[in-house]
Amino acid sequence: MTAPALESALDVLHRVFGYDSFRGEQAEIIGHVCDGGDALVLMPTGGGKSLCYQIPALVREGVGVVVSPLIALMQDQVDALRALGVRAGFLNSTQSLDERRAAEAAFLAGEIDLLYLAPERLRVPATLSLLGRGKIALFAIDEAHCVAQWGHDFRPDYLALSELHERWPDVPRIALTATATEATHAEIAQRLDLRPSERARHFVASFDRPNxxxxxxxxxxxxxxxxxxxxxxxxxxxxxxxxxxxxxxxxxxxxxxxxxxxxxxxxxxxxxxxxxxxxxxxxxxxxxxxxxxxxxxxxxxxxxxxxxxxxxxxxxxxxxxxxxxxxxxxxxxxxxxxxxxxxxxxxxxxxxxxxxxxxxxxxxxxxxxxxxxxxxxxxxxxxxxxxxxxxxxxxxxxxxxxxxxTPPESWDGTVAAQKVLSTVFRLDRERRQKFGAGQIIDILLGRRTAKVEQFDHHSLTVFGVGTELSEGEWRGVVRQLMAKGLLAVEGTYQTFVLTEASRGVLRGEQQVLLRRDPERQTRSRTRSARAPQAELPAGAAPVFERLRAWRGAAAKEQGVPAYVIFHDATLREIASRSPANLAELGRVNGVGENKLAKYGEQVLATLAEAAS
Structure with missing residues (x-):
């Protein structure tokens, strides 16, 4: 990133968003896009993806156009940006004609910094004509996994996004997603024409979410x-x-x-x-x-x-x-x-x-x-x-x-697996019958139920050979055999059949290691598996709750989500640090210029009430 671009990006980060430094690869991504490069960004949810296109849109000349499938959330996204002092708008099918015309006029006049669009809007000639008459700072393609059939939320409308590069070859593009395997990653790059090059760089952050x-x-x-x-x-x-x-x-x-x-x-x-x-x-x-x-x-x-x-x-x-x-x-x-x-x-x-x-x-x-x-x-x-x-x-x-x-135990389940598979084999081959898990387990446990008596299953050689395990444990065995591909289901009634892989187990040629379900372990061991709680300094918890109550009332009055005003993390830092004036409050992460001016006095008043 050039020195002026870096200075501008850091200024926007602090002044608008209230943070002093970038996290991870944010600085490199933002610098690359600010300088006109394309980027494919894989970053986990909560990793700060939005800043990677929002800051370049504010630094570069023109309007940042964000393509997002999230029509129901566009209003909230725009509200959150406006609360930061960012001029934002959207175009989608929920708007009235007057609302749409107002957004279009603001775009053409350069009176907005970010414009959110649903992907289907780009298939409308009038939208493409509109974009052609304005000054575009960048294209951001959010939830980019939607373009990939290997992904989990494929959207046909996203396939048309490759045309953006053809129509606006000099406008940088940044595609972002929180989840992508190598196959999905490669498909996104291919479909959006973002294969790695000097112009199109790929950034893959750690997918770890340690919290x-x-x-x-x-x-x-x-x-x-x-x-x-x-x-x-x-x-x-x-x-x-x-x-x-x-x-x-x-x-x-x-x-x-x-x-x-x-x-x-x-x-x-x-x-x-x-x-x-x-x-x-x-x-x-x-x-x-x-x-x-x-x-x-x-x-x-x-x-x-x-x-x-x-x-x-x-x-x-x-x-x-x-x-x-x-x-x-x-x-x-x-x-x-x-x-x-x-x-x-x-x-x-x-x-x-x-x-x-x-x-x-x-x-x-x-x-x-x-x-x-x-x-x-x-x-x-x-x-x-x-x-x-x-x-x-x-x-x-x-x-x-x-x-x-609470480390689970693994155990040699080969014999147990053979008993289940033998039961399925005998029902299928000897009786020309197929049953679900309940009947198989009843046979193994030697239960003379009405159904067992009806089909004469108590005469099978496997009847009663599985009393060493409980019904719950046998269900765990069957579940894991299915997970390993050693059992399959077929037909309307979802009955069990053997697979090609079953043969090696039945012949004793393959060992089967199984996981012992944790609920079979002692209660004292399972108690420790609880989510850790975020700690606050002594005396700060009541202040935090007072701040949350103030935030809730303010959000209700303004008709916006509470997090649009301040995140919990910001309120926790305020409660912990107890800033005494606006200057000190302005140094808290998440308190930008606009929010300091709008809410600063209210926050200080709430802190004073909590201290009295």
């Missing part, structure tokens, strides 16, 4: 498990709960609400007004829990989400990482909690078999699921496994995930 504690537990009454987690570790905290189906979303939100937790549903089956109202409450109020399908959350800039919980198995590690990354954007301790069981594995395998698309598409889905299952079943550090998936190898165990805090 997030990853925990995966076996499913056993998942809603009650979730409730126990929220009551024990996250009372009054904002969070997101992901469910696979709309019915599960509705039922879980209702269950939490009846237990006194302010929970709201969000899924595509709700009318647009209800979705918008629920999203607004989640963004604007403290302590709201959103129960949602994965249709919710991309681009959510709420920094104080303290937990993300999954009640069903995600389809891919990329999707899981993107969703869990919505927790702890402010860098404070947060929890990523997932409960999954045998039924999840069966359901996901069945969904892949029944999915549209060719064999290559189904194989790609299966690869994604296999990686997710490997993360769930590992006996190693979860964080190391996640980073390995994103090709960042060599990390040391984190000491802050469940497998580090």
């Amino acid at each position: 997030i504690q990853y925990r995966i537990v076996p499913k056993d009454k998942p809603r009650q498990q979730l409730l126990d987690l929220l009551r024990a570790e996250h009372p009054g905290d904002a969070g997101i709960v992901y469910c696979l189906s709309r019915n599960s979303v509705e039922q879980t939100a209702e269950f939490l609400a009846t237990q006194g937790i302010p929970a709201l549903p969000y899924h595509a089956g709700l009318d647009a007004a209800t979705r918008a109202a629920n999203q607004a409450r989640f963004l604007r109020e403290d302590g709201v829990v959103m129960v949602a399908t994965i249709a919710f959350g991309m681009g959510i800039d709420k920094p104080d989400v303290r937990f993300v919980a999954h009640l069903d198995l995600p389809k891919s590690v990329e999707g899981y990482y993107q969703e869990t990354g919505r927790a702890g954007r402010d860098g404070l301790p947060s929890t990523a909690w997932l409960t999954y069981g045998l039924a999840d594995v069966v359901q996901q395998r069945k969904m892949i078999d029944d999915s549209d698309g060719d064999l290559a598409h189904r194989r790609r889905l299966a690869q994604h699921l296999d990686a997710m299952l490997a993360l769930c079943e590992t006996v190693e550090c979860r964080r190391v496994q996640l980073l390995n998936y994103f090709d960042q190898r060599g990390a040391e165990p984190c000491g802050n995930c469940d497998t580090c805090l």
Whole structure:
């Protein structure tokens, strides 16, 4: 970066955003784009991606055009920038004709610094004509993984973005995403014509989010498990709960609400007004829990989400990482909690078999699921496994995930595996029958149930050979055999069949190592797997709560999310440092010129009240 550009970028960082220095590769990225270069940026959620295009847009001449799929959040994004004193606007289908004309006029007059567009707007000739008549500082392509079919949220509208370079070859472009494997990374670069070159540089930050504690537990009454987690570790905290189906979303939100937790549903089956109202409450109020399908959350800039919980198995590690990354954007301790069981594995395998698309598409889905299952079943550090998936190898165990805090045991499950596979083999080959897990486990445990009697399964040689394990332990065995590809499901009733890989186990040619589920271990060992809490100095906690109350009232009065005024991290620093005047307050991270002028006296008054 040239010296004048660096000076300008640092001035904007301090004056507008309230920070004294850049983090990680931000300075290099911003300098490259300020100097007219293209960039492909892979940086985790909460890593400061937005600054990488916002600051160059403010430093360079013209308007920064941001292409984002997040129509429902554009107003909040613009409000957040305006609160900083940045002139921002947007164009999307939610606007009236007068609103759209006003935004277009501001763009042409150079009266805005950043203009947000939905990708489908770029397929409208009038939009391209508009952009052609204005001065563009840069193009930012947010959520760039949407361009890649290897990614987890493919959007056909994004494919047209390669035309930007053809029409405006001298305007720098910066594409950003929080999650991308090598395959997704390569596809983004190819589709957007951002292959590595002197002009187009790639920046890959560490995907590690050390403030997030990853925990995966076996499913056993998942809603009650979730409730126990929220009551024990996250009372009054904002969070997101992901469910696979709309019915599960509705039922879980209702269950939490009846237990006194302010929970709201969000899924595509709700009318647009209800979705918008629920999203607004989640963004604007403290302590709201959103129960949602994965249709919710991309681009959510709420920094104080303290937990993300999954009640069903995600389809891919990329999707899981993107969703869990919505927790702890402010860098404070947060929890990523997932409960999954045998039924999840069966359901996901069945969904892949029944999915549209060719064999290559189904194989790609299966690869994604296999990686997710490997993360769930590992006996190693979860964080190391996640980073390995994103090709960042060599990390040391984190000491802050469940497998580090309560190391699971692995055991030689070869004999147990042979018993399960032999039961499936005998049902299929001897009786021409196929059954699910329940019947197989009843046979192994020697239970003479009505169904066992009906099909004469008590006469099988494997009847009663598995009494050394409990029903829950056998379910864990079956689940892991499916995860390892040693069992498969087929048909409408999702019954079990052997795979090619089963033969080596049945013949004694392959050892099967299994993970012993943590709930089988002692309670004293599992207690330590709790998310650490952000600490405040003695006496600062009541001040912090007083500041949060002031912020909540101010946000409600202005009709904006609370974080638009100040993040929790900023309030914590204010509570800890107790600035005595505006000059001292202005030195707190996150307090820029505009916010100091707008809120400074109110903050000092709140501190004075807390001290009296």
